[in-house]
Amino acid sequence: MVSDLAGALAGLSAAPRLLVASDFDGVLAPIVADPGAARPLPAAIEALRLLGGLPDTFVALVSGRALAELTALSGLGPPARLVGSHGAEWSTGPVAGLDVERAGVLAAVTETMEDVAGCYPGVLVERKPVNAVLHVRRASREDAAAAGAELTERLARWPDLRVAHGKQIVEVGVAPNDKGSALVTLRSAAEADAVLFLGDDVTDEDAFAVLTPQDVGVKVGPGETRAAYRVDTPEDAAAVLAELAALRVSANRS
Ligand SMILES: [Mg+2]
Structure with missing residues (x-):
């Protein structure tokens, strides 16, 4: 040493x-x-x-x-x-876990995501402890693009989210990371x-x-x-x- x-x-x-x-x-x-x-x-x-x-x-x-x-x-x-x-x-x-305010934001974000996913065949939502993930791998290219755009627009009301665009996914987090x-x-x-x-x-x-x-x-x-x-x-x-x-x-x- x-x-x-x-x-x-x-x-x-x-x-x-x-x-x-x-x-x-x-x-x-x-x-x-x-x-x-x-x-x-x-x-x-x-x-x-x-x-x-x-x-x-x-x-x-x-x-x-x-x-x-x-x-x-x-x-x-x-x-x-x-x-x-x-x-x-x-x-x-x-x-420990999320505070009440952030847990509320995560619930609202997840609900919004499920709303969007429901409009496009093959688009799925995965719930994680502090994130929500939109999966578009099984959707047509048009639907994937449209779902991503709609989600982005609807998430704009929460300016502090951490949004990561990955391969065929959009991952949204509500906690500092x-x-x-x-x-x-x-x-x-x-x-x-x-x-x-x-x-x-x-x-x-x-x-x-x-x-x-x-x-x-x-x-x-x-x-x-x-x-x-x-x-x-x-x-x-x-x-x-x-x-x-x-x-x-x-x-x-x-
Ligand atoms: Mg290391």
């Missing part, structure tokens, strides 16, 4: 209230060809469990995966807090004085961007980053977590 990172971890370990947050794939779990086969490194999970059991120490995973998948693959549960769908799905805590917002929420919920965040991908940059000088960001692997520190592999990331856990345990004893 590079010595300046070791020094930064020593600093973190002395924080009165510490939040340790991490991405999952490519950080705790090596990237594999079949996303369903991803498994976290036991050493990483063991370090997170140890940290989560210490006083004034809070552990969170922030992933792009759906929450249910993240929960199953990581094997982590309370007191660790799991945040899926890039910050849109929360296991517990300040944003970036890892930066998620990390800000986690930090304030934990009233943390300092934060460690580990990430490997482009979406993790949103989280690195909200770190403050007393925090530590660790990028895992190659690529441009805002993080101040970098390690090469998930094994190295597990070593970072283990080191911090060991330091925090002894800081706690003294």
Whole structure:
């Protein structure tokens, strides 16, 4: 481990209230060809469990995966807090599920979508925990285009929606979905004085961007980053977590 990172971890370990947050794939779990086969490194999970059991120490995973998948693959549960769908799905805590207002918007959006789908043969609606998805794969090209246009027009009354146009789908979300917002929420919920965040991908940059000088960001692997520190592999990331856990345990004893 590079010595300046070791020094930064020593600093973190002395924080009165510490939040340790991490991405999952490519950080705790090596990237594999079949996303369903991803498994976290036991050493990483063991370090997170140890940290989560210490006083004034809070552990969170922030992933792009759906929450249910993240929960199953990581094997982590309370007191660790799991945040899926890039910050849109929360296991517990300040944003468990959607708040009443957003849940209402999602219901209205889904209803509108079903209304539109009902007018075009082959157009279907899929309900997800914080999103609604219009599928047009089975519709004629004309109907697909018309359904998309009508939906866009009718959704205009909700200016804050997150609308993503994919292959033969239009996915509409009602919750904030970036890892930066998620990390800000986690930090304030934990009233943390300092934060460690580990990430490997482009979406993790949103989280690195909200770190403050007393925090530590660790990028895992190659690529441009805002993080101040970098390690090469998930094994190295597990070593970072283990080191911090060991330091925090002894800081706690003294
Ligand atoms: Mg990742």
